Amino acid sequence: MAKIAYILLCHKDPEAVVQQAEQLTAAGDYMAIHFDGRAAAEDYQLIRTELDGNPNVTFARKRIKCGWGEWSLVQATLHALQSALEDFPRATHFYMLSGDCMAVKTAEYAHRFLDEHDKDFIESFDFFESDWIKTGMKEDRLIYRHFFNERKHKQLFYWSHGLQKRLGLQRDIPADIQVQIGSQWWCLRRRTVEWILGFIRKRRDVMRFFRTTWIPDETFFQTLVRHLIPESEIDPRTLTFLMFTDYGMPVNFYNDHYDLLLSQDFLFARKISPEAKELKLRLGRLYAAQGVSFQISNEGRSLYRFLAQRGRSGRRFAPRFWETESSLGRQRELLVVICKKWHVAKRLLERIRQATSIPAVEYLFDEEDTALPDLGGIQAALMKRTRHRRALLRMLFEYYETDQLIICLDPAAIDLMNDFHSDRSSTRFLHIDCAFSDDYLAGHAQRTGLAGARTPQLTLERLLPTIRNDILHEGDRIRDAGYSRLYNLREGASAEENAGQLSGFLNLPRDKAMEIAASKSLFAD
Structure with missing residues (x-):
């Protein structure tokens, strides 16, 4: 029977992290946590104090400071994966999560689903041939070296990029690697994770290459899984349900999305609004429940697109956040x-x-x-x-x-x-x-x-x-x-x-x- 080790990358709200860990381990699954090195020491200590008594929870041996688009996100994931492999020998699958994710199926359903589908679930599309990247930098993510964070050091990021272009400092992609791209929210089998960790110990050239690519969390695991695993054993989709607005931002789910989320053909959903207290409570109870049947209609994206195009009345699927009465967020x-x-x-x-x-x-x-x-x-x-x-x-x-x-x-x-x-x-x-x-x-x-x-x-x-x-x-x-x-x-x-x-x-x-x-x-x- 499948046993899942959840790989949780998080950086805030320690109480919510504790709650998420307790909910997901209540049915016998595991969790390995990497809490951002930039976060307050007292927040990390709170998490350790609350969860150290839980034998199904472990922590990354090393905490690092993470930044969006940086290699640090991949490195943090690898640290958590290594801890999970060592501490949970019975784990059969490793599922990538963030603090904004919550289960929309029971553990019973998730275990049965993974038992019936002996595959790695990871979006992995050809980097150059697919249209996965809609706007912004594409090939330049790979063929130039990126040493600065675009969000924290914008001028240095574009200065370095422009200088390399002017000097013709393009680099080659490792010859035997076909770069793939896709969502970072994957679910991999134990054998696959072991092969990935073995591969990176041998191929220092591939590691050097990805360390200076831009947004490697969308390419690193996606590329290595395709390189190591037969195509017939890969399902190129994520098991985490997420949608984007017309403005390219993740859709937040609210209290009245409960039935909609349960009817989607996914195991988790992202992003659950911090204000959706009732939804969090109901989903938290759901994971450990038994004997729950789900009617999969999978109409979430098309329904959201229909409503977004025509506007909403009332709060049937939560108000558009750009409405005048919407809030910036109580915690901000x-x-x-x-x-x-x-x-x-x-x-x-x-x-x-x-x-x-x-x-x-x-x-x-x-x-x-x-x-x-x-x-x-x-x-x-x-x-x-x-x-x-x-x-x-x-x-x-x-x-x-x-x-x-x-x-x-x-x-x-x-x-x-x-x-x-x-x-x-x-x-x-x-x-x-x-x-x-x-x-x-x-x-x-x-x-x-x-x-x-x-x-x-x-x-x-x-x-x-x-x-x-x-x-x-x-x-x-x-x-x-x-x-x-x-x-x-x-x-x-x-x-x-x-x-x-x-x-x-x-x-x-x-x-x-x-x-x-x-x-x-x-x-x-």
């Missing part, structure tokens, strides 16, 4: 920097990026050419960004795989501030109070179209007091709005005073905030 923190002098705010964000790992986006609702990732078109125009502002921010949280995000707003955008402040997410504001000289205000008048290069000096002198009062009025509106967590950075304040405000805004230690506040030329024009 939005940090808003408010400043009339955009160059000052941008300079501050650069200092914050150097001192912290919090993703920061500049004036995305004010500047058309703000650097944004491809989010399926929603980022293309200011009007669309503003109209779907919560959708845009949710997608940025997803893109950067973070629960913290910094954005910049002009003080005039009081409506956006009020909207974000009313959200269920945690919102903090930092108002940067700058000094405005007449020369600066004159330049501001020209930049905003209130004056031109040939505007008479007398007209300009009459205009400047009005502009100055307007800026002061915007500041008063922000202070009068009653935001619960409003911090102020003042040009005339000491570095110590400003460090105290930054410490509260960024939730940083005082000495770290002091490094940012003491930066030279922060307020320079």
Whole structure:
């Protein structure tokens, strides 16, 4: 009879990790956990304390810091696989999971299914011939070396890529390897995993190649399984049900998706919304149940496509997350920097990026050419960004795989501030109070179209007091709005005073905030 060892890669929410492990091992299956090395030590300790008494749970011998698109995700998986092989000799299958996955069938059903289908379940399509990659980099993922993370070090990533292209530094793919691509959510037999681990010990050239490819979790296992296992023993599909929106983002499942999920021809589903408490409870109980029959209709994707094209009424399949009333997410923190002098705010964000790992986006609702990732078109125009502002921010949280995000707003955008402040997410504001000289205000008048290069000096002198009062009025509106967590950075304040405000805004230690506040030329024009 099949016995599954679940390979869980996770980086947050330790209580949910514990619950997931207990639910999936209750029916006699196993779990090997890799908890991201970037996560808080106390979170990892909580997981160890709660699960060390469970003989069906083990942990990766080595924790590493993981980053999206990096080799580190594959390495973390290999560490967990090695632990699972050593600690669970009775495990017949190894199933890749994330913290957002939950079983949509019983253990009884899953074991019977795997017993009846002696195959490896992994999406594996020819990298060059298939259309699996819809947008973005394709061949360049492989033939150039990628040393930097595109999300954390975007400029270095594209600088390195461009330099290699200009110098003609293409590399060859190992001659006997036919690169495949597909979803990272696979289920492999024990023999296959043993062969993969044996192969990587012998083929250092293949390991060197994949270590510097981009997004290797979509190619490494997919390629090696095809290389080692006969095609007749591979089912090129994932057993984890997942869908994507028109914007290219994973669909979240909510409480009223329970019957829909159970009727799909899959063993797990991803992503279960953090807010779907009832759905999580029902699915958690389901896995250990016995004698449950399932009517497989498998209409999930076509039904979702039908509803998405025609719009929804009410909450039959949960509201679109881009609707006005949708939330950024109760567990997320939005940090808003408010400043009339955009160059000052941008300079501050650069200092914050150097001192912290919090993703920061500049004036995305004010500047058309703000650097944004491809989010399926929603980022293309200011009007669309503003109209779907919560959708845009949710997608940025997803893109950067973070629960913290910094954005910049002009003080005039009081409506956006009020909207974000009313959200269920945690919102903090930092108002940067700058000094405005007449020369600066004159330049501001020209930049905003209130004056031109040939505007008479007398007209300009009459205009400047009005502009100055307007800026002061915007500041008063922000202070009068009653935001619960409003911090102020003042040009005339000491570095110590400003460090105290930054410490509260960024939730940083005082000495770290002091490094940012003491930066030279922060307020320079």
